[in-house]
Ligand SMILES: Nc1ncnc2c1ncn2[C@@H]1O[C@H](COP(=O)(O)OP(=O)(O)OP(=O)(O)O)[C@@H](O)[C@H]1O
């Protein structure tokens with residue numbers, strides 16, 4: 061689904077990501093760990109194609125296409141969606157309208173989606189304007205529900221979200237990915253198996269989200285270098301006990 | 313940049329003091345029409361563009377002036393009076409006391425012209441206690457090349473009444489040059505509400521000089537919306553509102569778009585004279601090559617008054633945006649604030665929407681439309697589409 065090869069990324073003249081290699085096969089959920097400033101968000105922004113993140117060498121492949129130089133909206137239409145860590149507010153633009161824009165050509169019931177994200181009361185507010193931290197996350201998830209991408213990039217989806225809403229968030233992510241028990245209850249086993257599964261890359265510091273979603277693999281980003289790839293819970297355990305630096309030392 | 317600003321300001325000032333030479337101050341008279349169904353469809357279309365509908369649907373009354381003649385006036389409601397100002401002066405002896413009370417005839421050359429060579433204007437009055445449900449519409453239209461049109465309007469919202477007026481100003485499509493001077497005096501009596509929406513759609517070289525004074529008594533509210541989306545040669549206005557009673561309220565919203573060659577010098581002055589008075593001035597301005605001066609002035613003269621000014625301007629591609637918010641407090645215990653911002657669309661916002669699958673052009677127009685969306689109550693329904701239209705045209709200029 062997603063394949064990153066020897067990717068080097070500069071921001072404002074500084075190399076932030078160094079020779080990143082990462083592959084997320086179809087249907088897999090990968091977790092990205094790393095200390096503050098290690099370059100996690102930078103990696104997501106680069107996958108999405110935001111300006112200011114200059115790819116100086118390497119490639120990004122998605123669904124077999126080289127998207128390294130592709131405009132943002134084409135990547136989105138090809139099936140990549142991001143929940144941003146710090147989304148901008150847009151004055152005068154109603155959240156309701158953005159959600160239907162996210163759906164593109166697909167028909168969508170905004171109210172119904174908003175109910176899933178516990179966000180009905182916010183539909184008539186300006187997008188992200190004065191949203192609380194947790195509300196911002198739900199707004200992002202609601203937009204992704206409408207967009208329904210094949211690869212979801214989630215940048216700290218649970219940070220600042222209260223306990224009840226974390227449960228909800230887990231459900232939304234599972235719905236987005238077509239995974240989880242609830243999702244399976246809704247569909248027959250055959251329908252479920254025949255459905256194309258979606259992939260995800262999830263950034264988390266706390267690991268809380270791992271209680272709600274099934275992670276296939278975890279990675280550690282340290283100083284712009286991906287240094288470890290193994291079971292996500294194992295990595296989390298390591299980081300908790302020994303810290304990132306030790307984690308980095310072990311890998312190298 | 314600084315030099316350019318100064319030069320530009322000087323040019324504007326000079327321009328405001330006197331009209332370009334060569335206008336004529338009379339036009340051929342037009343016959344009064346009892347029924348509007350015989351109006352030239354082309355003219356009717358121009359009027360509809362500024363919110364004036366000849367079918368009179370969803371309107372309590374209609375006034376139409378073409379050049380120097382009243383073409384039509386009538387109302388379907390006994391709660392409101394609407395007629396040409398000269399007829400109104402004959403009807404009501406007392407009306408003369410309302411003329412030139414809020415605007416001095418000696419204010420400038422334009423007011424003098426209106427005093428010396430008056431060309432009608434409208435008189436609209438909601439009777440005491442009347443709740444006029446549907447808006448009253450009025451249209452001031454210029455069809456004669458090179459005409460200098462001087463109208464004098466008086467609006468009175470009597471005690472405890474409420475009325476919404478939509479005024480559309482336009483010129484014939486072919487018109488090249490012209491001058492419009494409108495002296496307007498609005499009286500909002502005790503506990504009355506006047507909701508006034510003005511939509512301008514002048515020609516590319518027309519000079520426009522509204523001169524407006526508004527007097528609001530205790531508990532009264534004036535809400536004034538101003539919309540100018542199309543090219544105009546030059547516009548200069550700065551209505552002065554006196555909040556002359558306890559708890560009087562003024563709210564001004566404006567939406568301005570200045571294409572190349574267009575000069576908009578607009579603002580609003582509110583004088584808060586009594587405790588509890590509140591004022592809000594909000595403007596959203598976009599230049600795609602023209603010059604916009606967005607002024608706002610609040611003068612707090614009593615304790616416990618509250619005011620907020622908000623000027624936001626976008627420069628798409630080129631043009632000059634000059635936001636001038638001014639606050640004056642003359643006593644302690646006033647609460648006044650302002651927020652002004654001039655800039656371009658934030659690239660992060662564009663890319664954020666692109667990440668949702670919108671192409672760049674759609675992302676920009678979505679943001680611009682949001683920027684212009686100030687949640688104005690009571691705009692005529694066609695206006696949202698007009699804004700969409702202008703935004704997409706603007707975009708082609710800007711990208
Ligand atoms: N636009 C920018 N200008 C300058 N430096 C930047 C810019 N964007 C990112 N950086 C720098 O790049 C580094 C990586 O930032 P990034 O946001 O990717 O970190 P992160 O791993 O997501 O951290 P966190 O866990 O705090 O979210 C940081 O040192 C950051 O300051």
Ligand SMILES: [Mg+2]
Nearest residue numbers: 100101102145
């Ligand atoms: Mg980050």
